[in-house]
Amino acid sequence: MSTMDGIPDLEQLERKVLELNSKSEVLVNQVLFYYVQGIEALFPEMHCSIMKVKNGRLYGWVAPSLPKDFQEQIEGIKIDDNMGSCGTAAFLKETVIVADIAHDIKWEGYQEIALAHHLLACWSRPIVNSSGQVMATFAMYYGKVKVPNAEELKIIERASSLLQVILESRQYAEALKSSNELYDYVNRATNDAIYDWDIVDNNLEWGGGFFRVFGYQPDGERFPIQRWVEMIHQEDLDPVTKNLREALRDAAKTNWTAQYRLKRADESYAFIEESGYIVRNDEGEAIRMVGTIRDITERINYIHTIEQQNHRLKDIAWAQTHLVRAPLARIMGLVQLLREPESENVDEQQVIAYLHDSAKELDGVIRGIIEKSLS
Incomplete structure (x- = not known):
């Protein structure tokens, strides 16, 4: 199959890969393996490899058709100039074309390993995220001396763009998961009630500490600010709400603190200390407030x-x-x-x-x- 003949099938493969990547239960390794295996099926002369960056070195991620012995011998290759096609591509942050491994200085020290497995050419492109960090490299090996034509260069570019989308989306999902886990751990570790008040939408989101400390049960319902107001002791209600309104109106204020009594689920009152951070838009309007409520009754x-x-x-x-x-x-x-x-x-x-x-x-x-x- 010529390069041009494989383009329609490549587009179909890309759509399937993106669909697969959208499923959180599918591991990124499975997505990458499916994609690389699909490319090799469309272009049988290619032997594709994806290596991931870790601590200044490259480690094998997926390479369905590359000899295992070869993969083991280049495992952990340093990211530096003239360190094979992939090590150099990651170092320079640009595509590296090695048409003849046997006679290219970039492969010095690794030429015998490649040639022993009849790998004679290697083109590699770094997968760089939106922050400019190299996440991985995508390489195409050939069993003959070969220079890419214009269509093959486009395939490399398309593949790297798709891989950037896949890896960056997974990085974001992992970061979000870690952030959520950290938020959950903080909630478990502290007796403070952490909250996030969407002022525009008038809804309070409470961390687990709120229910644990004050004895309420999560009901899944919206929590408008009025529900919080109704929990404040009558003797504290006017000064607390007045002080909060003034802080929200003052565009120069970003912090708000108060001490008052808040009703528990058993109708008793806890002395609490609240600290909030006010988030404002470009016009200085309060749009959100995040903070903590601490039970200071014992104190x-x-x-x-x-x-x-x-x-x-x-x-x-x-x-x-x-x-x-x-x-x-x-x-x-x-x-x-x-x-x-x-x-x-x-x-x-x-x-x-x-x-x-x-x-x-x-x-x-x-x-x-x-x-x-x-x-």
């Missing part, structure tokens, strides 16, 4: 407990400086009275009675202090 309760303890300590300190001092001063005065030389004229029984009363008063004060310190 607030702890602070309240400390404040209560501080209040008790102040009461104790006041009692020590005032309540204790009065009966103690009387006791000391009465004792001093008994020591005075003129104490013979003092009614000792009366003084002892006063001492007893003051001691009882002091005992009562001390008991009160102890009770406060233990409460």
Whole structure:
């Protein structure tokens, strides 16, 4: 079959490959193998190979008709100038045509390996993504010395364009999957409720932390901002919503924080701390807000407990400086009275009675202090 005769069938193959690639359950290796095998079926003289880039080297991806021994011997070839057709193509980021492997400096050091398997020509093109990074190389080997004609160069270009679409779409899908997995892991690892509020569409998307922390069950329904408003404690509602409206209107603001009480599924309220980042369009209008809601109930309760303890300590300190001092001063005065030389004229029984009363008063004060310190 001539090159031109194979073009209609090549177009049909490309459509099938794209259809296959759109199915997420089909592995990229299977898609590439199907494509390369299809090209070789249309052009039997070609022996195609796709090698993937990893850490500055090339590793075999698919090569249905290349000898296994040859593939093993070039596995991990360095990406550099004059490192075979593929290593050079990846290094230069351009098509490399080697029409005669036996006499081309680019294959120096690998010529014997290729010639031993009767591979005499190799054309290679790098598969470069939209960011300018080389993802792979696509090569065509021949069992004879051969220079590509114009139609064959077009086939190389078409193949590389299609391979770019396949590999880049798979890279994007993998990156999206990783991003989603990371988002899920973050949600699992934290007790914060992560949210994404589409302000234009008026819908809140909650991470798993929201349902875990506040006890609600996901219902699959839309979550307009009004549902969040209804969960805010009445005493906090006006200041929180007013502050949020002002932040959204202010084009210079990108961050919003607030502390308020939010209703749990069991009707109790949690003290929460919210931090949000406001995304704006070119006109400065708020179109989205992403952030976290953190349950700080334990922290607030702890602070309240400390404040209560501080209040008790102040009461104790006041009692020590005032309540204790009065009966103690009387006791000391009465004792001093008994020591005075003129104490013979003092009614000792009366003084002892006063001492007893003051001691009882002091005992009562001390008991009160102890009770406060233990409460």
